[in-house]
Amino acid sequence: MKGKSLISINDYTKEEQLRILEIAKDFESNPSQNLLNNKVVATLFFEPSTRTRLSFESAVCRLGGKVIGFSDSSSTSVKKGESLKDTIITVSNYSDLIVMRNPVEGSARFASEVSKVPVINAGDGANQHPTQTLLDLYTILQTQHTLDDLHVAFVGDLKYGRTVHSLVIALCNFNCTFHLVSPTELKLPSAVKIHIKEKKLAYYQYTDLNDVLPLVDILYMTRIQRERFSDPLEYERVKNLYNLNKSMLEHTKENMKVLHPMPRVNEIDIDVDDSPKAHYFQQALNGVYVRQALITSILGLK
């Protein structure tokens, strides 16, 4: 993967994705490795995303590298009307790798075409956020010891959730069965279901969370946002239907784990946090290992 930008999860083959997960495992057991001596990584966040940015910066710091960049574009030359192209060309002169988050869709692909150094997409609008997908795959592998033949439930906003779309598509490589739980107006788009059908895998759709609880190995929860509903009453009606609490875990499989891309609002009750089945904080931590793996393999150090 040396020198290879990661813009869209499909830029990496299944084998390349598995290789990243393997390297990440090495970082999990030994997170501080001084591999990035004298390397500079630029983190360009044209919109704030503290969680993602800190995870990348933590990864670089634990590797002994230096970080330059900005955490939102309001104080930069971008605000003065500088083009993305000019910003990227300039920063690629100053760094060995660019990590970029930008609300404009396709901006990361464009950046990778004008940059002299590889680019990692840390989110381009509603389009792609491939490092989230890799860390989700890593977390599933970590908890289930396999990615094959699993029953995975996705719960909440399946229509707009970019995280869900990418993970569903990535899991299509692993013979999973999909259990899709959402309000009718937030069902998984057919453009994503096409990928499931292409691989001749099974998916089932539900509106009641309780129906899937006994069936699945992974329960992937997501946030339902008020602004997705044209009718506020409809939001009030559905918002509590997709809340998980501790008592609901009684009817789940022994190996079942709850994941969430975070931040959560109230879709997972805090009483779930103590359960051995809660795995969403570990999931966020895994993001650091996966990003360490990605950065070092793109820079040809692993």
Next chain:
Amino acid sequence: MVKELKVSALENGTVIDHIPSKSVFKVIKILNLENYENQILFGINLESKKFGTKGIIKVHNKYFKKEEINKIALVAPSATLITIKDFQIIEKTSLQIPNYIEGIVKCFNPNCITNIEKVVTKFNLVPDQEIKLRCHYCEKITGKNNLAFI
């Protein structure tokens, strides 16, 4: 009347034949023939053995470049392009929508980088019955209903 519109009437130029009747005005617009000063003849709802009815455009003293031909293929995939010199048919080409399209079509997504910064659009054709173009940048699909040209 139909006979008179046939290929032989043109001394030098291009005939675009077998255009779906409803697409003739779109083809005129895409090729920017509205601003062309030489003689142009066009017909709509003409009889066609192949398609029932068809449209035809004849442009005097004009030969089209390949990228202009590509533009036509997007609205009139069934069209035939006939090049005429000295009343003779020099070339007859049937059009095909290319698998890769650069710089002709607009991405329908207003939040796409190609609509925000000066970036040449690129699309890959998605295999389907209908025209579906996947944007190389934002990965959204521009379809028949929101197809617009630069």
